[in-house]
Amino acid sequence: MSTDTVRAHQAPPTSWIGRLRGRLERALPYEKLLPETQPAYVASWIYVFGVLTLAALAMIVLSGTVLAFEGPSWYHTSRTGLFVNSLHFWSVQLFFLFMVVHLAGKFWMAAWRGSRAKTWITGMVAFVASVGAGLSGYTLQTNFDSQWIAFEAKDGLNAVGIGAWFNVADLGQVMLVHVFFVPAVLVVIVAVHVLLVRIHGVVPPIDAAEVEARAAHHGREPGEVG
Amino acid sequence: MHAAIQVLADAPVYLTWGWVSVSVPNLIAILVTTSLLVLALVLPFPKGRHPKGRHPKDDS
Numbered sequence: 001m002s003t004d005t006v007r008a009h010q011a012p013p014t015s016w017i018g019r020l021r022g023r024l025e026r027a028l029p030y031e032k033l034l035p036e037t038q039p040a041y042v043a044s045w046i047y048v049f050g051v052l053t054l055a056a057l058a059m060i061v062l063s064g065t066v067l068a069f070e071g072p073s074w075y076h077t078s079r080t081g082l083f084v085n086s087l088h089f090w091s092v093q094l095f096f097l098f099m100v101v102h103l104a105g106k107f108w109m110a111a112w113r114g115s116r117a118k119t120w121i122t123g124m125v126a127f128v129a130s131v132g133a134g135l136s137g138y139t140l141q142t143n144f145d146s147q148w149i150a151f152e153a154k155d156g157l158n159a160v161g162i163g164a165w166f167n168v169a170d171l172g173q174v175m176l177v178h179v180f181f182v183p184a185v186l187v188v189i190v191a192v193h194v195l196l197v198r199i200h201g202v203v204p205p206i207d208a209a210e211v212e213a214r215a216a217h218h219g220r221e222p223g224e225v226g
Numbered sequence: 227m228h229a230a231i232q233v234l235a236d237a238p239v240y241l242t243w244g245w246v247s248v249s250v251p252n253l254i255a256i257l258v259t260t261s262l263l264v265l266a267l268v269l270p271f272p273k274g275r276h277p278k279g280r281h282p283k284d285d286s
Contacts, residue, residue, distance in 0.1 A: 047264075
């Protein structure tokens with residue numbers, strides 16, 4: 001790095017981009033963004049469900065992209081299309097299963113402790129957005145089941161006053177909402193959620209000090225797992 | 227296989243205890259989720275290993 005570059009980095013920022021860079025560098029250095037080790041208490045199955053939810057989401061996006069490019073006449077009729085359609089459906093089932101276990105685990109752990117309120121809130125918003133993604137997906141099955149779900153949902157959406165602009169009986173609108181709007185919103189919220197986990201760290205269990213002491217007693221450094 | 231698909235496609239059987247009413251598929255989903263949560267809390271986590279000749283402490 002040249003002397004001029006070092007000086008430029010040390011000088012106070014003169015624009016909003018510089019101020020933003022400074023804030024990001026302080027809040028999320030590379031060691032926090034991509035850590036190699038985790039605290040000892042993370043060695044528990046309950047901490048696996050967040051990443052399992054992310055893996056299921058990746059599978060949903062991947063299979064959904066294939067479905068979007070090939071179209072309904074392919075995924076409703078061909079054998080490969082039906083397989084990818086089922087892959088998409090079952091990834092959603094696993095996504096919700098893992099997310100509910102992750103949510104329950106974090107709730108009983110009081111995961112909003114230690115300045116983690118925003119992490120908790122973005123998780124809850126992601127859950128609600130996922131319900132919207134699930135609903136729009138179920139109504140796209142184009143069978144009696146989806147028809148029943150759409151018309152039950154229509155009453156609910158009308159009751160809360162948003163049925164006029166989100167009409168689940170309009171298949172074209174639901175299709176576009178499902179393949180573009182909801183996934184885009186969901187992926188952004190999940191990305192913010194994961195970055196907040198990186199900034200504030202994984203929430204310790206209520207008896208974290210005891211777990212760390214036990215780990216140290218067994219010859220591992222406190223704050224280390226792996 | 228066909229019989230299994232038929233069971234899934236049929237109208238679900240509902241279990242009712244007083245004011246509680248739940249379909250069997252929903253009950254199965256609830257029990258699987260709850261069991262997974264309990265197992266995640268009680269099952270021991272496998273101990274990890276460091277890559278040969280390298281320890282995270284070496285990086286610091």
